Amino acid sequence: MKPPQAPPARKGRDYIARHGETVFNRIGCIQGDRVELHTPLTRRGFAQADVIGQVLQERLGTAPALTLWSSPTGRALQTLAVIAEHLALDWHEARHDVRLIELGFGSWGGQRFADLTAIHGPIVHPHGMAVGAPDGERYAAMAGRLSAWMADTAEHDGDRLILMHGLSSRVLRGLLLGLPDDGLCGVPVAERLPQGSIVMVEGGQETIIHRAGA
Numbered sequence: 228m229k230p231p232q233a234p235p236a237r238k239g240r241d242y243i244a245r246h247g248e249t250v251f252n253r254i255g256c257i258q259g260d261r262v263e264l265h266t267p268l269t270r271r272g273f274a275q276a277d278v279i280g281q282v283l284q285e286r287l288g289t290a291p292a293l294t295l296w297s298s299p300t301g302r303a304l305q306t307l308a309v310i311a312e313h314l315a316l317d318w319h320e321a322r323h324d325v326r327l328i329e330l331g332f333g334s335w336g337g338q339r340f341a342d343l344t345a346i347h348g349p350i351v352h353p354h355g356m357a358v359g360a361p362d363g364e365r366y367a368a369m370a371g372r373l374s375a376w377m378a379d380t381a382e383h384d385g386d387r388l389i390l391m392h393g394l395s396s397r398v399l400r401g402l403l404l405g406l407p408d409d410g411l412c413g414v415p416v417a418e419r420l421p422q423g424s425i426v427m428v429e430g431g432q433e434t435i436i437h438r439a440g441a
Contacts, residue, residue, distance in 0.1 A: 232415075234405040234431025235377060240386045241403060242293075242436065244279055244425040245396050246306040247272030252422065255340045257357075258302070259332035260364070265301035275423025275439055276306040280313025282425065282437045283388070290314065294383065295321035297390040298328045307390045326372040327399075329392035330357065331364030352411045355419040357394060366398065370414040373399045393422070403428045 250266035251258050258266070268276065287293065291314060297303045304321070311318040335343060335350075343350050350358045359365060373395065380387065391399065401415025409416040420426070423439035 232405040232407075234403065235381060237377070237381045237403075238384055240427055240429040242283070242386065242388045242425060242427050243396055243400060244306070244310070244388065244390050245393055245420060245422050246298075246300075246303045246390060247275035247309075248422050249302045257332050257335050257338055257340065257343075258300070259330060259336045260300075260328045261332075261336045268302060268305050272302075272306070272422070273309060276309035277313070278439070279306070279423060279425050279437060280310040283310065284313045286436065287314065290316060292385050294385055294387045295390075296327065296380075296387055297321050297323055298392060298395070299323040299325055300328060300392075303327075303390040303392065307388075310388070310390075324376060326376040327389065327391050327395060330359065330366070330369055330394045332357075333360040333362035333364075335360040335363060354409075354411070354416070355393075356397065356409070356412050356416060366412040366414045369395060370398055370402065373402055377402060393419070396420075400426065400428060400433065403431070404433055405431055 247268045248271045249268055253269055293316065295307060295311065295316060297307050307321055308318045340350060352358060397417045397419065398414055400417035404417060406415035406417060408414055421439040425436045427434045427436050
């Protein structure tokens with residue numbers, strides 16, 4: 228494993244949010260990177276998005292200077308739409324970037340965790356990171372695309388709000404914080420936060436803005 232790295236130099240602050248609960252989340256199905264597997268937010272998911280919007284509005288005010296970024300999945304964009312309404316920002320101006328998408332699960336996409344576990348054994352590591360599917364994306368590839376996004380946005384002026392997923396947000400945060408490689412995934416991994424949580428990363432330091440209820 229690589230030792231801890233110096234946090235990358237970046238302008239502005241990164242507000243990284245995990246999307247709200249979806250129908251697939253509720254019934255224990257894998258969504259991954261496949262946009263055609265979109266399922267809508269549940270009522271709990273919309274409530275989680277509302278809280279993020281309220282917390283950010285109280286912190287940043289109305290119409291803050293904030294660039295909106297999102298994974299192109301429906302669940303991330305739905306969550307962002309609610310947040311943007313609270314902030315009086317134009318959802319249509321959000322930048323959709325496939326590099327922010329969730330880990331690709333290949334043929335496991337759309338299947339239930341319970342069914343996959345019955346066939347393959349445990350598919351979630353003890354610290355909450357999923358085991359990759361045999362035909363899915365590797366964590367090293369995920370870290371590579373997220374590192375490329377970081378490099379492309381490092382010199383952008385102003386703050387960013389980034390709507391992401393459980394696994395991809397943990398790896399992005401790990402990279403931004405300069406964490407050492409995780410022993411199970413082989414890439415930097417930050418702590419797990421529940422859906423509907425948001426953090427701020429500035430100068431290689433993370434502040435939890437809102438930790439949703441598990």
